[in-house]
Amino acid sequence: MKRVSLLMVIVFVAVIVLTACGGAKFTCADPKGCVDIAPKDPVRIAYAFVVSGGDASLGTDTKRGSEIAVDEKKEILGHAIELVGEDELCAAEGGQTAATKLAADPKLLAVIGTNCSSAARAAIPILCGAGIAMVSPSNTAPDLTDEARPPEYWCYLRTAHNDNVQGAKMAEYAYEKGFRKAATIHDGSLYADKLQQVFAATFVQLGGTITAREAVGPQDTDMKPMLTRVAATGPEFIYYPIFIQAGGHITKQAKEVTGLENVQLAGADGIFSPDFLRAAGDAVVGFNWSSPDFSAFGAGYGDFLAKHEAKYGEKTLAPFHAHSYDATMMIFAAIEKVAVKDADGTLHIGRQALVDALFATKDFQGLTGTLTCTATGDCADPKIAVYVGQSADPDTWNPGADADSNPMKIWP
Amino acid sequence: MLRRLLRRVSGTTVFMWLIGIAMLVVVVWGVYATLSSGRYKASDWIDLTVYGIAQGSVYALIALGYTLVYGILRMINFAHSEVFMSGPFIGYFVAMALSQSGFFNRQPFVSLIIVLLVAMTVSTTIAVLLERIAYRPLRRAPRLVPLITAIGASYFLQYTFLGLFGSGIKGYPEVAQLKGYWPFPGTSSGILRTQAVVIVSAFVMLAILYVFVQRTKTGKAMQAVSEDKDAAALMGIDVDRIIVITFVVGGALAGAAGVLYALLFKQVKFDMGFLPGIKAFTAAVLGGIGNVNGAMLGSLFLGISESLFPNLVLDGLGLPAPYQLKDALAFIMLVAVLIFRPTGILGERLAVKKA
Structure with missing residues (x-):
């Protein structure tokens, strides 16, 4: 017993010393804090989609869009990409639970989601409170990106068209x-x-x-x-x-x-x-x-469909897979833009800087068209x-x- | 005379009567306003009533399951809505198999009877298993215990079907011969063929049940057990057997109701039992729970009022989109009836021992 606690103290001290060494080269000036990713660690993003219940086809469809984007991108600045996820249940309660769980992860950079506007309304204040960027591929309710939206929606954008x-x-x-x-x-x-x-x-x-x-x-x-x-x-x-x-x-x-x-x-x-x-x-x-x-989708859409069919053995299930792919790619581009890389490969990403970079997205060539984000987070190039x-x-x-x-x- | 009456009438009673009278005034006013506006033709009202009867007769078959079990065990079998769902759900796979082999199109009525028999068998089996596994061991337990078990069993069954067959909607094959209308002679309106079939088969089954309960020896034994279990046992009636038979009858009716429901609405889903179950339970209470005739009457009343009242009453009151208030209206009806008749339309006054 005594030996175990001694070992733990040694490990603890070692961790503190190592972190201190890392921090010496980079000081975080971001008002919302920074995420540090050690050389061997993956860059972590998450989805919050409805993957169970009666509307599961919508969530599965968008989840596959994100997975294909991760497959294609493979790595960001030498780091692997890890996609984790929560079920938002297409309801306010589900959005709240999923967001609370995701917000508890200190290494999480961004969330792709939600599917349902009602879930989004509960999830946005929680994720924004934790400084996590959020891009939805399928929320279409107008008030989420309205001029008069509350200030705690500052971290929220969408690639879905506005209703x-x-x-x-x-x-x-x-x-x-x-x-x-x-x-x-x-x-x-x-x-x-x-x-x-x-x-x-x-x-x-x-x-x-x-x-x-x-x-x-x-x-x-x-x-x-x-x-x-x-x-x-x-x-x-x-x-x-x-x-x-x-x-x-x-x-x-x-x-x-x-x-x-x-x-x-x-x-x-x-x-x-x-x-x-x-x-x-x-x-x-x-x-x-x-x-x-x-x-009217971009030229890459045919390739995307071929990859989708090869990977999942069936056709797309709902209309928002391409929006999800674009949302994921947009997040990757923003991370690459703001990440500071140390000599040993450690990444430092400011949370506020990441959200700002997402809002600054301009003429981004996605599958659904050319995306440019407005000041209230509408990024879609709506072709209906x-x-x-x-x-x-x-x-x-x-x-x-x-x-x-x-x-x-x-x-x- | 007057003094005796005054002594019997308390403040609460007067208050309840005032609420009741206020409701009546609103209803009469709404009906008058709608009818005098002349927006709807006579044939519209006939159509709405027919829709209501079709829906109500499906409710009646489910409501009987609640009321029979309540009459005998004094418990609400909340898992009955899943008994109702399981029959047509398994029946769907049979119907699809028949449809793919082409038999369904060649012999639609034989196929429907096969599907009906399968559904009734499945529902009956589940009802009997419920009784055996979930209720019988708890028969001597306090009254809230089987109620909680019933709710648990309901969720267990619902999520078992979700896990086994997925959450998607399953569409029943349509019967070509049952598409379209049979016109009423001499009028411009008619009756949808599916609705005619549903109404006729529901009434035939209700009649068979009525004869079974009133005329046969087993039916009389059921009545005896419902009246007093111990006395019935002393008279040589096997109470356990009668209880199982009650679940068999309730399950078979629920299975049949499920197929008729699938015939009307053409889709099944793992949670399809919930809302019709609640409505049928409401109807059973409306008619007087424990009373077979009351359940039938209450169901038809509920079905017709759901289909007719939003248009008849709420339209005249100038409410926009009245049909979203359909469910609220159904439960207001329940409250209104219970104010005037606390035991339901045909309910008996319960002796102390039963209550």
Whole structure:
């Protein structure tokens, strides 16, 4: 026993002496502190995605985007890259737990995440409090990067498009195709509510009328009474930017309600997934989605898809893998920009400096386009397209602009 | 006379009655405003009622499972919602196998009966295992103990299905012959074929159950055990056997309800039992828990009010997007009924021994 404690004292002293030696060459002047990475240690970043539960396809898709970026980059300034992760559960509680756990890691430089805006709202203050940079590949709620966002959001950026863009594009499309009377349905989630607000505002501005604005619960199954109500207002177009379960029920049941048989149905990127084909069945043929425009993506996107298929043996599961890849690459570029390297290979990275470098990202060539970050953290180069469903078989899922893709891009 | 009445009426009773009357006034006002606005055609109201009956008859089949078990064991079987989920979930794999072999399209009704039988068998097995493993060892324990076990069993089953089959939505194959409407003669409205099938099969099963409980020897034994377990045992009734039979009947009905539910909504998921389970339980309480007829009545009432009331009442009150308040409305109904009839619509007054 005594010998063990003696050994521990020796090790402890040795560690202190070594750290002191290292610190002698570099003094950290960063207001948020610095992360020091010893010569053999890896550079550690983390993801916070929803990798379990009903929305796991969204989280798995983005996680794979980050993993491919790590595979490609291999190392930063001679250090290996370590990607760790937490599950954010697509909920505020999950975001809070994941962020608290990640914030406790003193060597963690940056987090890629979250997937869901509600989780982000809980996670951002915690990660920013610890000085950890955060880049989300799929949060689309407008208020996260609004001019009036609270100061404790200072460390947060995103490569996902802002819903202000997506809702407006769908309204433009609907108006251009000759629809003049539209109805919207949301499920009480922040994402759906904002999207339908932006859609309705733009549609009215263009000269259309909104006949009904309804809401359902995300767990509801019987949508026919609500749809009967919508049908009584005589819409030509129904926009419901909600999630897979409720979205599937509405899509199926709308075809069974008198007066809605021939109305154009449309949703957003939250249901742009093969799982939605399973949930909605045959009614998905002719359905319209707004989602990132994959055909306008950078030249590297084809390579990315090939690597994805080789590594995971299947096609991409949701629309945000490329955004996740870009977020990860953007973080790597920023680390390289601010890291100070000692002669023995030790890296020193200032936390504030890293966030500043991320905000300074300009003309960054990513898969999703040319990224330039605004002062409030919007980095996306938003290219939104409208797609149409061609077949209800989930195995045919292959979004693109070709005639045999499903869903097929039809606008712009 | 008046004095005796006054002595019986306490301040709380008056307060409760005032709340009840205020609710009634709001409802009547809302209905009047909606109907006088003339936004909806008569056929819309017929459609809404039919949707409500279809939903309510599925609730009824589940609610019977709650009410039968409560009638006999005086416990709430919270795992019943998972009994309801497991049947159609396993039935889905059978349906997919039949669908891939082409048999489903050639013989849709034979296939549906096969799926129904499989689902009923699975649900029954799970209900019986629940009774044997989770409830019987605790029958003499304090009343809260089996309640907690039931909640635990519910989560155990739910997450077992999640672990085995994943969290994704599974879509049931559709029956081509059941697509579209059967029109009502002489009107512009009609009934969806799936809904007609669901309503008819649910009512047939309810009728069979009614005859079983009221007319057969086993049914009468069930009533006797529900009345007084010890006296029934003294009369030579095997109480354990009757309890197992109760779980068998409840499980089979839940399995059938699950397939009808899948026929209506065409998708199954590991957590699909939760909400219908809670609703059916509400319906059972609404009708008077422990009472078979009450459960059927309460379920139809709940189904119809869920589908009809947001439009009929809330629309007239000028509330936007009333259907998101559907669940809140269902539970307000429950409160309103319990204010006037604390034992439910058809509930019996419980003797001290049972309560």
